[in-house]
Amino acid sequence: MSEVVVPEPITVAELQLAARNHGLPLEALRHELTPVGLHYVLVHYDIPVVDAGVWRLAVGGEVERELSLSLEELRGLPAVEVVVTMECAGNGRARLAPRPVSQPWLLEAVGTARWRGVPLRAVLERAGLGERAHDVLFTGLDRGVEGGVEQRYERALPVEEALREEPLLAYEMNGGPLPPQHGFPLRLVVPGWYGMTSVKWLSQVTVLDHAFAGYQHERAYRFRSAEDEVGTPVSRMQPRALMVPPGVPEFMTRERIVDATPVRLEGRAWSGWAPVVSVEVSVDGGETWAPAQLGGDAGSPWAWRSWTFEWTPTPGRHLVCCRAVDAAGNGQPVGQVWNVGGYANNAVQQVVVDVP
Ligand SMILES: Nc1nc2c(c(=O)[nH]1)N[C@H]1C(S)=C(S)[C@@H](COP(=O)(O)O)O[C@H]1N2
Numbered sequence: 001m002s003e004v005v006v007p008e009p010i011t012v013a014e015l016q017l018a019a020r021n022h023g024l025p026l027e028a029l030r031h032e033l034t035p036v037g038l039h040y041v042l043v044h045y046d047i048p049v050v051d052a053g054v055w056r057l058a059v060g061g062e063v064e065r066e067l068s069l070s071l072e073e074l075r076g077l078p079a080v081e082v083v084v085t086m087e088c089a090g091n092g093r094a095r096l097a098p099r100p101v102s103q104p105w106l107l108e109a110v111g112t113a114r115w116r117g118v119p120l121r122a123v124l125e126r127a128g129l130g131e132r133a134h135d136v137l138f139t140g141l142d143r144g145v146e147g148g149v150e151q152r153y154e155r156a157l158p159v160e161e162a163l164r165e166e167p168l169l170a171y172e173m174n175g176g177p178l179p180p181q182h183g184f185p186l187r188l189v190v191p192g193w194y195g196m197t198s199v200k201w202l203s204q205v206t207v208l209d210h211a212f213a214g215y216q217h218e219r220a221y222r223f224r225s226a227e228d229e230v231g232t233p234v235s236r237m238q239p240r241a242l243m244v245p246p247g248v249p250e251f252m253t254r255e256r257i258v259d260a261t262p263v264r265l266e267g268r269a270w271s272g273w274a275p276v277v278s279v280e281v282s283v284d285g286g287e288t289w290a291p292a293q294l295g296g297d298a299g300s301p302w303a304w305r306s307w308t309f310e311w312t313p314t315p316g317r318h319l320v321c322c323r324a325v326d327a328a329g330n331g332q333p334v335g336q337v338w339n340v341g342g343y344a345n346n347a348v349q350q351v352v353v354d355v356p
């Protein structure tokens, strides 16, 4: 039985990030929609305070008409709502050995919310895309220095991705205004993609005639097996199944204590590439697997699906695991697939269970 070990001591720098950026307590997987305060938070720099009365969204670059939209004007446009599971690309990073030093997520950098806003496409159509449009750049109000580079947080989408139906300029989360930490007053939400794409505190949308080559594209968010490689960009979420850890925890180790009576294991599973088509559970550390029962998808193809599994544990120590497969055939490795930035580590969850 191979147990999860944290290979090297956590540094103060990592702890500083971990204390600011919180995850979803795994028991909150019981909620189909994550209560706002339990949704994971990831902020590279500082959370800005924005006066919505003076804030405007600027739309410019390779467009026929530049736009400057107030929050009231955006709220006046036809709105849509979509339930979206969002996961940080660094989820699973702290389980890699050697551990890439950044926000040390274990498994909990995920959440599902109902976002309301204006389809990005509708705003781009109002502005009218120029013929040379290549990328659409999203600029946040937050600033910082990262890897020695002074910057505002910025990410871009290729025009064909930006013009898809689902990307949203969101001003509401679970029925209320965006909370400060989730991007008030407006953020991008790109269903299916890892969270770095969904720029918060949005202030500018700029249509470029070339591929954006900023820090968050060229230095960060690339799969590289060595520092000097060009690598390939991180984009959509790999499949992952997570379970609500059963029973009760031991305070320090978080290992679980479960009675020797039938227990229903439950959790959620998602993929940004295609719908999840199967979840399997192993109660022997990944030696043997059995199918879980799949449930609903929160009414949205971009949201996680619930799953359950009936288990009658025997006394002893067990390593309980779960894994998902999507309709495109993507699955989850049992072992690690290492990369420099520690992105998209979707190795299966392993929960140590003691049955007295
Ligand atoms: N402006 C801005 N947008 C941002 C970030 C940021 O630091 N600044 N972090 C990104 C990352 S890495 C993730 S995973 C998601 C997290 O969104 P959440 O905090 O609402 O869960 O926001 C993305 N958008």
Ligand SMILES: [Mo]
Residues within 6 Å of the ligand: 042, 087, 088, 089, 090, 195, 196
């Ligand atoms: Mo992230």
